Amino acid sequence: MPETPLFSLLQQWQQQAALLRIRLPVVAQGNYETLLSMTLEGLSQVNANKLYWIGSAAPENAVQLSNKQRYQLLGTECDVLVINAFSGFDADLIAASAGYVKAGGIWLLLCPPFAAWQLQANPAHKNLLPFPIDASSHNGNFIPFWLKQLQKQNVALFEHNTLIQPLNWPHLAPPQQATSPCITADQLDAVTAIKAVMSGHRRRPLVLTADRGRGKSAALGIAAAALAEQQKRVVITAPSPQAAEMALSHFARLVRPELQQHLRFIPFDQLLKDEEKADLLLVDEAAAIPTPVLQKLVKQFSRIVFATTEHGYEGTGRGFQLRFQQHLDTHCPGWKKRHLQQPIRYQEQDPLEQLIFHCFLLKQQLKPPQFNANQQATFAVYQATDWLDNPTTLMQVFSLLSLAHYQTQVKDLASLLDNPYLRVITLEQQQQVLGCALISVEGGLEQTLAKQVFYGERRVQGHLLAQNLAFHLAQPELAEKTLWRVMRIAVHPELQRQQLGSKLLQLIATLAIQNDVYCLGTSFGVNKDLLQFWQHNGYIAVRLGHSTDKASAEHSIVMLHACHADVQQLSAMQQQFAEALYLSLQHYPQLDTALVLALASPPPADALSLAELQQLQLFAAGKRPYELVSHLLSQWFNRHYRQLSEVLQLELAALLWQRHSWPQLLRQFNFASSKAMLANIGEQLQRSGLLMPDS
Template sequence: MPVTALLAQLQQWQQQAARLHIRLPVIWQGKEDALLSHTTALLSKVGYDKLYWLGAGAPADAVNLTGKQNYQLLGSECDVLVINAFSGFNVDLVAASAGCVKAGGIWLLLCPPFAKWQQQANPAHKNLLPYPVDAAEHQGHFVAFWLQQLTQQNAVVIEGGQISRQLSWPAAAPLTFVAAPYISAEQQTAVESILHVVSGHRRRPLVITADRGRGKSAALGIAASQLASSGKQIIITAPSPQAAQTALQHFQQLTDAAQHQLLQFVPFDQLLCSNNSVDLLLVDEAAAIPTPVLQQLLARFSRIVFATTEHGYEGTGRGFQLRFQQHLTTQCPGWKKLQLQQPVRYQAADPLEQLIFAGFLLQQPVDEPTYTGNAAQNVGHYKAADWLSTPLKLQQVFHLLSQAHYQTQVKDLAALLDNPMQQVITLEQHDQVLACALISIEGALSPELATAVYHGERRVQGHLLAQSLAFHLAEPQLASLALWRVMRISVHPALQRQQLGNQLLRYIKQAAQQAGVAYLGTSFGATAGLLQFWQQAGYTPVRLGSSSDKASAEYSILMLQAVTAPVEICQRLQQSFSAALYSNLPLLYPQLSAELAIALATPPQLPALSTAELEQLKLFSEGKRPFALVSHLLLSWFNLHYQRLPAELSQLLCALLWQGRSWPQLLQQSGLNSKQSCIDAIATQLAANGL
């Protein structure tokens, strides 16, 4: 077919897509120079107001997207999106940008012939590959997997100048009429539900979930505008200011400039440290906010709406639902949930949305696995090259990882297929994945490189465990050993509390022994529950990061387990760590919970208190000595007995004596209203515990 005729056909199809309120996905294979020339000609024919472009060769009027723009893309729109895959195929950016294409728009992928493309390196995935893998040379498997998924999807495929696959056109969407400013009846219902949160009973939050393009963020802005008209004060928070822009824009379009201050964006970390009092808190893209932060917001505000995308690069909405909604049920039994299903940017049968969902495994399964406690279980061991022949198993694993961790993204799927030093070990039954662990193969660094890391002269991508051992723990020789790091472990939410996680960790240790691995390690945001889980599995804490996560206030902890190496090294590292932590608690760990400080730190060994010293403490417990006179004795006594005291008392004394918390901080922790009442409470509990 002559190129002119081909371009005319695409222009006609674009017009038909506009009539049907869908986007037109086109995959064009060929030589780069020719395809860029054809694209220039096509753009001159179809016309556009806004053009987004990924990769090289962008025209001057295009918005050239980079990997740093994911959140900026939320809510933005374009008429044409061109992806030049000759420059690499950045899966995060491809997934993120697809939602920007408007109905009647064109999504155009330019790529080499499929057979050639899947055999090429993908430089866009450089950050997913560990040292010493060279992104310019390494042939991963993600492109082959994506093309495998593409064969089952509805898209226009062009090879050179010939159309090899045409679009199967969906039926026209039924016409619906709703009054402005609403775009759909579902959106109108969402706004009414948001308004009811303000007018109804306190402590009855609303959760709005939806795939992208359903109008949930706009609903927040519309509802806020109606509340502002009656003088209500509203705050909106989100993972970033850009993520709240759609809601803010709709609010400002519907209100006078004088009312714009009635809806303010406040970052959630600032929100938790403030004394803001508002009529309603809106939380947009809640799935991308750590669950501990959402729990704190829930405790802090009595009227709150959580809106979240079901899946995608914004965060994993499914994991949000399974974890946070359980907390909601416990704390706020009257909470409500609303799911928006009707797309507003395009119709429900949009072929591009279906292509993106399927190609990046964003559709979550409805069925839960069945588990029989006394039936046989299988252990699976998968590497990057295995997934092409087991795509259904990959789907199960990726969905399970998404449910377990709020930060699972499309790039994690790409890493499973492209990173040769990642592997997955699964626990399976009846051909279903019950639990899985994502493992990074690390270490085996040359002594010269390990020494350079130790001296702070080199950093090596993809070797977090080896690098921490060499640099932070000053053990460069350990970085030259074979190491495995458990990056994530996930048990299906319906099957938790049945020891499947511990069982899986035992299998991982057995596999590590067979592979001659010296140490297993793991690193995660420390909480008391997670620390206990890993300790029960035989892991030892050896390092705590010196800065807390701004979102969750959690410090990253590194834990280690000897496999074929001497266990004494782990013990020595743990003893050194816990002793140093005790000394550094006030200086380096102001946000660490007292519960974790007690679990991790070890005070210096001191002789028992004398009879006279104990007598002074006894008098304090009876109210006959001031605290200032016995505080040093109380510290010595606590250091000797902290492990056997009730949790309430030990955590209060830890915060006061080990961590150096101020009296206002202690009052907030204890719920008491004065310094003296706090001292009296300590004295009373000391008397009840043997003094």
């Protein structure tokens, strides 16, 4: 078999790359048939015992990668990863899959010549494009942007089997100094710090941060194994079981069979629901768990370690640093932080890691903007076609979205560049982005299609508001209107509490009216603070999803804001939703009671008679059992609940509306017994002065 120049060079480079502990990023441009044939033949010339493949035409011995099974392969390695970009370029999958390539391995991208490629459609991004765009013919801007970034990187470029840009080889990294089973000094330091949480003062959590591949998850497993030898029982939680697999596998390899049960994975919602106890709680990928959940875990567990990825592919962790760590400053003074810098499987100057970080904007450091409240802040509107001419602003916007929202992913960057129905509205001062909002232009469906959605015969990709209005709210005619959905809104954390987010929403409302938008909408995992923010800005709730988000444990809410819409029609929708929610609270067993009070509305209640009020007065004085007057208390509460103190509102709503069990109620409000709680309610009722006939 004749050797090809490309694979002949790769054969020479592979051994050198292994010695330097780097991966080889290689891009080969050319004719599809020629490149594919050359690759299938040339793989026999290099070390490709474990071959992973993205795209079509994979050989039989290759592991075909897809988004569906990428989590199942976490922790595995390959000698060669081939990306056949002729069949599409899935940005999310490609960014994540680079982590599979081991030191001395090859990352090989097969693609058309750059000039031709950037003019072609990218069918791999079909799930990012809304109806009616056809991904097979749509020419987006992500590929041109990505190629511009690529050509600034340290990468071996081939064109028609000729090397046109060689790799700039980094220096040999010094050997790692660590004690087995740890691989780096950073990892050993992390394991020591985790064990110190167990032996040190209570209520002093540890936060471990790292980029991918630094061994933080393995450190959790190694430390848990050491603690198991001391008969300590450790629990680990994470956004998904797969996210905890690395820690669990290291633990399993290090402990004796009889100690295997000393580390258990428990989903965080179950931890909170069942009030699980453990000597130590480990939380992996903590940035993908919402702050309210983390705060509850801190309250429940006195010894806890949080580990998170700072520049991950499943959502970045930079917002976690600012939001949650502020909570630790207040509630857990003396908490510790460790950052793992040294890579485990390859050296710090690994060219593939640098390529992935920079081409997908995963390593952008967003500097705190210099904001002057006395100077005018301007706004700008960007769409997909604008970003190639404004790369600096794009980097600021994507960094800000990553900082502010735990679920921001590489596919969101691809959407900004490829989806012509997305708008980004920025608030800027002195060429600095202070805040931004991501808007999806939706609706405008034909009447026939809107009816099909209403009857459940069609789902329309990229039109969440129209789908909700037509199907869930039975208003198909509204799906025919032009709608704007606020997908994300972000203000730099150091500039929050200065009304900049509200200013952005005011700008959006003005622009929407100018563009003949029927109404604005938004959908998000709801909590009390977010609900108040949107209500303050004139948005009303019209739907609450029954299931909770796996990552946030929050219900998804849909809220609307009238532009050219009939305000009375939207108000009627809100009232209908509030009354329906009150009647169906049994379908929301975990819904926060404060949200129940903010969203639900009972039907109008008749005033109690004098005799009935006297019964409640006797209950409040401790002279009537609760069971005898519960129906009267419920009727009275439905009429007067907004006049009561916040504490009494919460207690009675949980008791009468949500019908929580007594064990739930005692945990929720910190009472020792039902008798003590009812006595407290009685005292508050007496102090309220409302157990009197209506004037």
